[in-house]
Amino acid sequence: MEEKQNNESSSFISWDIDTTGRRLIDEMCHLGAYSKPHTFNQYIMPYRDIDYGSRKRHLLKTINIGVYRVLRETSTGKILKTKSEVSALADFINWLEQRKTECGHKVMLLYYETFTPAPFILIESLKKYDLLERFKEFVGGFANAFEFIKAKCETSMQTYSIKNLAKILLDKEYKKPHDAFERAQILFEIVSHLSVGESQSGLDDLSVALKDHTSTIEVIEEKIADLKLTLKKQNSLKPIFGPIIKYDKKRRQAITLRRHLINAQVEYEALQSNKEDISSFLKEKLSSDVNESDINELISLINKHFSNETDNTEEKSRGNAKGNEESLSNRSHPRRGGYRNRPYRFSGPRNRGQKFSYQTNKISKKPPNNDSKTKTETTIPDNNTASTVVEKNES
Numbered sequence: 294m295e296e297k298q299n300n301e302s303s304s305f306i307s308w309d310i311d312t313t314g315r316r317l318i319d320e321m322c323h324l325g326a327y328s329k330p331h332t333f334n335q336y337i338m339p340y341r342d343i344d345y346g347s348r349k350r351h352l353l354k355t356i357n358i359g360v361y362r363v364l365r366e367t368s369t370g371k372i373l374k375t376k377s378e379v380s381a382l383a384d385f386i387n388w389l390e391q392r393k394t395e396c397g398h399k400v401m402l403l404y405y406e407t408f409t410p411a412p413f414i415l416i417e418s419l420k421k422y423d424l425l426e427r428f429k430e431f432v433g434g435f436a437n438a439f440e441f442i443k444a445k446c447e448t449s450m451q452t453y454s455i456k457n458l459a460k461i462l463l464d465k466e467y468k469k470p471h472d473a474f475e476r477a478q479i480l481f482e483i484v485s486h487l488s489v490g491e492s493q494s495g496l497d498d499l500s501v502a503l504k505d506h507t508s509t510i511e512v513i514e515e516k517i518a519d520l521k522l523t524l525k526k527q528n529s530l531k532p533i534f535g536p537i538i539k540y541d542k543k544r545r546q547a548i549t550l551r552r553h554l555i556n557a558q559v560e561y562e563a564l565q566s567n568k569e570d571i572s573s574f575l576k577e578k579l580s581s582d583v584n585e586s587d588i589n590e591l592i593s594l595i596n597k598h599f600s601n602e603t604d605n606t607e608e609k610s611r612g613n614a615k616g617n618e619e620s621l622s623n624r625s626h627p628r629r630g631g632y633r634n635r636p637y638r639f640s641g642p643r644n645r646g647q648k649f650s651y652q653t654n655k656i657s658k659k660p661p662n663n664d665s666k667t668k669t670e671t672t673i674p675d676n677n678t679a680s681t682v683v684e685k686n687e688s
Contacts (some may be wrong), residue, residue, distance in 0.1 A: 304328065304392065305401050306326055307405075307480040309321060309473040311323035312608060317413055317414065317520065320414075325472070325477045328400075334474040336384070337364075338362070339355065350365065353367065378422075379422045386424060390430075395546050399431060400431060400432055400436050401435070401482070402434075403436045404438065405437075405438045405476070416517060419548055421682055434507050434512075436506055438484050440506045441484065442487065442599075455483075459482075462487070526555045532562070533594065533595060534547050534550070546590070548593050550590060553587060554579075554622065556580070572592050573596050
C-alpha cells in the first residue's frame with residue numbers, strides 16, 4: 294500500500310516534460326512548470342536523438358548545422374535556445390527553492406500520466422547528476438492528476454486527453470497542446486476548476502481534493518526499482534518474443550503472453566532448464582486466471598523456439614567444420630582468398646584516361662640487365678685488312 298502524504302498546507306505546481314522517447318533511459322528535451330503566477334520554461338539539448346514517435350508528438354527534432362547540434366521546432370522551423378540537462382535541472386531546483394521559500398513548506402509536483410513515466414525519468418535524471426537529495430529538500434512528493442480527473446469525470450466523459458478536457462471543462466482552445474509548458478498550464482487550470490468547493494474555507498481546495506492521489510518520492514523510487522526488475526525479466530525473454538514483437542503481425546498477442554510469464558516470475562533460464570517438460574512447468578507456474586488457449590500458445594511458441602535453437606546449433610557446428618576445410622583448401626587457390634600465389638595486384642594509382650593495369654606477382658625470368666656492361670660490335674672495312682673491334686658503351 295502506497296504511503297500517502299499529508300497535503301493540507303502544501304502548494305501544488307503542475308509540470309510536464311517532453312522526452313526523446315517513452316523508455317526509462319530516455320532524456321528530457323523540454324521542461325515546463327506552472328504555479329500561478331509563476332512559470333518555468335526551459336528547452337534541453339539531449340545527447341540522444343528524438344525518436345520518430347516523440348518527434349510527431351512534441352514537434353521537436355535534433356539536427357546538425359555544420360559542427361553544431363541544435364534543437365528545432367518542426368512546425369515553424371525555429372531553432373530553440375537550449376541548455377544542458379544538468380544546467381536545466383539546477384535551474385529548476387533553484388526555482389522550486391523560491392516557491393518553497395514563498396509558501397514556507399515543501400511543494401507537491403502535479404503530473405498527468407497514466408503509466409507514470411514522467412516522474413521516473415525526472416528522478417533518474419536527478420540521480421545521474423547527484424541532485425536528488427537537494428531536490429528532496431524542496432519537494433514533498435508527486436500528485437497524479439489523471440486519477441483525480443478520472444474519478445471526477447468518469448460518468449460524464451469517455452476520453453481524458455488534455456485537449457479534450459480543456460475544451461469541455463474550460464471552453465478553451467489551446468494552440469500548442471504538444472508543448473510541455475502549455476500542457477502544464479492547462480493541467481493546473483483543469484485541476485483548479487474541478488477542485489472548487491472541496492474545502493470549507495476555499496483556500497485548501499487542491500490539498501483536500503488531491504490528498505488521496507499523492508505519493509512520496511520514496512514510493513516513486515520503489516516503483517522505479519520494480520520497473521527495472523520487470524525490464525530485466527523482459528530482456529531475459531527477448532530470445533523468444535523479440536523477433537515476434539519486432540516483425541510479426543501477432544505483436545499484441547506476444548506482449549500478452551510475455552506478460553503472463555513476467556507475472557508468474559518466470560525467466561528464460563527457468564524455461565531453458567525445464568524445456569524437456571515445458572507443458573507441466575507452465576501449468577504449474579501460471580495462475581488460474583490465464584486462459585487455456587494462451588497456455589497452449591505459450592507451450593507451442595517455447596517448444597518451437599528451443600527446437601529451432603537446437604537445429605541452428607547443429608547447422609552451425611556443421612558449417613564451421615565445412616568452413617574450416619574450405620579455408621584450408623583455399624589458402625593456395627589464387628581466386629578463393631589465397632594469399633601466397635595470388636596472381637594479380639593493382640600496379641599503381643589510376644590516372645585520368647588510363648585503364649587499370651594489373652601485373653603478376655609470379656617471379657619471371659628476365660634477361661640480365663646490361664647497363665654496366667659493354668656491347669661489342671664487329672665491323673669489316675672496305676679494304677681487306679685486319680678486322681677492327683670497336684667497343685661502344687651503350688647508354
